[in-house]
Amino acid sequence: MSSFAPALPPKPVADLDTQPFWDAVAERRLVVPRCTACGAWIWQPRPLCPRCHEPGPAWVSVTGDARVASWTALHPPVLAVWADQVPFVILLVELDDAPGVRMLGQLVNEAGALLMTNGAAEGLEIGSAVVLRWRVDEAGQTLPAWTLI
Amino acid sequence: MRRDKPRQPVVAGIHALPYSKDIGMTERHSGALAILGALADAGLTVDDVDGICRYVWQPTTEMEMARVLGVPNLRWFGAQDYGGGAGPPTMALACAAIELGLADCVVVWRSRNRSSGGRPWAGQMLAEGQDQFERPFGIVRPADGIALLVRVWMNAWGWTREDFGRVAITVREHANRNPAAMMHHKSLTMEDYLASRMIAEPLCLFDNCLETDGALAVVLVAAERAANLDLTAGPAYVTGYALGSGPQVYAMTNYYADDLTRSPNSFVAPELWRNTGLKPGDIDVVQIYDAFTPQVPLFFQEFGFCGDGEGAAYIASDECLTYNTSGGGLSEAYVHGFNLIVEGVRQVRGVSTAQVSGVKHCLVTGGNVVPTGAIVLSKEPW
Numbered sequence: 001m002s003s004f005a006p007a008l009p010p011k012p013v014a015d016l017d018t019q020p021f022w023d024a025v026a027e028r029r030l031v032v033p034r035c036t037a038c039g040a041w042i043w044q045p046r047p048l049c050p051r052c053h054e055p056g057p058a059w060v061s062v063t064g065d066a067r068v069a070s071w072t073a074l075h076p077p078v079l080a081v082w083a084d085q086v087p088f089v090i091l092l093v094e095l096d097d098a099p100g101v102r103m104l105g106q107l108v109n110e111a112g113a114l115l116m117t118n119g120a121a122e123g124l125e126i127g128s129a130v131v132l133r134w135r136v137d138e139a140g141q142t143l144p145a146w147t148l149i
Numbered sequence: 150m151r152r153d154k155p156r157q158p159v160v161a162g163i164h165a166l167p168y169s170k171d172i173g174m175t176e177r178h179s180g181a182l183a184i185l186g187a188l189a190d191a192g193l194t195v196d197d198v199d200g201i202c203r204y205v206w207q208p209t210t211e212m213e214m215a216r217v218l219g220v221p222n223l224r225w226f227g228a229q230d231y232g233g234g235a236g237p238p239t240m241a242l243a244c245a246a247i248e249l250g251l252a253d254c255v256v257v258w259r260s261r262n263r264s265s266g267g268r269p270w271a272g273q274m275l276a277e278g279q280d281q282f283e284r285p286f287g288i289v290r291p292a293d294g295i296a297l298l299v300r301v302w303m304n305a306w307g308w309t310r311e312d313f314g315r316v317a318i319t320v321r322e323h324a325n326r327n328p329a330a331m332m333h334h335k336s337l338t339m340e341d342y343l344a345s346r347m348i349a350e351p352l353c354l355f356d357n358c359l360e361t362d363g364a365l366a367v368v369l370v371a372a373e374r375a376a377n378l379d380l381t382a383g384p385a386y387v388t389g390y391a392l393g394s395g396p397q398v399y400a401m402t403n404y405y406a407d408d409l410t411r412s413p414n415s416f417v418a419p420e421l422w423r424n425t426g427l428k429p430g431d432i433d434v435v436q437i438y439d440a441f442t443p444q445v446p447l448f449f450q451e452f453g454f455c456g457d458g459e460g461a462a463y464i465a466s467d468e469c470l471t472y473n474t475s476g477g478g479l480s481e482a483y484v485h486g487f488n489l490i491v492e493g494v495r496q497v498r499g500v501s502t503a504q505v506s507g508v509k510h511c512l513v514t515g516g517n518v519v520p521t522g523a524i525v526l527s528k529e530p531w
Contacts, residue, residue, distance in 0.1 A: 010276040010284035018281060043405055044282050050397070069409070070304075072296035073350040074287055082287065087350070090287045092297050092404055102404050104286045118350055126304050143285055 008139045009081050018045045020059045025142050028134050030064045032098045033057035041098040064132025066093035066146060068125065069102050073118035081138050087118045091146050093130055108133050108145040122148055152531045155373035158244035160385040160526065162191030162368035163491045168331050168482040171265035172362035177209040179364035180260030181217045187366040192378050193254060200225040200252030202243040204235045204259050204485060214258070225252040231400050233440050233478075233516030234413070236486035237524040240367065241390040244524075247371050254374065259487035260364035268360075283402050291440065292357055294401035295518055296349035299443045301409045303351060305458065310351065312461035313442040314342035317355040317479060319464075320439065324476025327502040331359055332480040355479075358440040363484035365491050372530060385497040385526045388510065389425030392522040393417035400519040414517035415451040421523045422453070427510060429454045432525075434496050434505040435470055436489035436513040439477040444517050451517065474503035489513050493526045 035049035089107035164186030324330035393416030446460025455463035
């Protein structure tokens, strides 16, 4: 296992359809694509609205306020980069400002540092309210993350 | 469905190499041996093969396999994608070719060095496409992906870890009867299950399938061809099959559609019952895709063996249909569900190590958190 285990976390590779998301993340803004014709919120990003096929969705800033739709906590064996940080929680959150949009992020503290927990001590539940924070990962990549309120 | 009796697909031959942690040969090698074994089981040779269908997720293309085997000409070839969802769809594609008269003898195989070859996700550093929104946050292993959905199901229907432990123990008991199963000699109790270490909460070690080197193959022929073969083990007729994706589907990380409690199988099921003309009560035994234990109760409710949300209560009841009689992916071998297809044929032939008496119809499914399908293997023709 160790010979396969990279020392850095998986690196997001943007493409033409997703670059605006990562550009905004670098500026610590969370943006979600929204159809300019029918108003549908779209996630994951794509070039056309899947409802009305209008091209070029707008990238709309959202607060990141959200509710927990689900979560998991990782235990070994994990990638080497995370071996000393587990258990940590990965949240699936539903954004308050973009109904129906669910995205992933890690559970962090107020300062954006990864919490070593399975969520039990924090009282994490489906439906828990969370707010957006920013985490800089082991490779220097900024990532959206959430903390409980 | 139009039914042309001479063109009904028939499983004429099956073969599985011994499962192991290190098979000691390439996947093209083990796959070729599996196909040759299945052809021999059917009383056929490579010269009879005019079609090949493969899982996309393997390094050997259908052309490479044809070269290895020396197939004179392929009139038809194809492949199906999506990992654990691919088993019945790969069979279905081959069946469709036979029904259309595009081929008379199609081999379908799956060979995978999943144990000795390492964990496919572990070396991956670049997260492209859908992965860019998942892997950087830690959703890397298959168990991580499904764990989030499992928690939703537990929350929606009150499912417990004991419910999942029941699945793990049931299939382990089948494996204990099957000398070919990797876990043949290992018992499992609820105490063992509950004490096992967590992998991706709420999933523990025994909620996860095995890591196996394995190779299996099936030979499908048209019924009119099968009639001229001496199938001593008996034919297994394909009564029907169906595929399904549902809306906005993502393989494993199916987090973005409206309803997280519905899997692609909920779209496969009505299609399968329509295509086969059967209903749940007609099925005698099932081979359910079980890379993870919670997929089993979800299967039963989505295929209508019980009501919505009743899957866990159903598997704990006396009414529960016998499932995964070889030990399945959890305790026989994990070869992306192809062992479930081969075991389905054995049940129809009457030679399973956990044989259900009087099997007329065996249902085999693909993974229910990916684009997937299901197939019904039967004792009698249309």
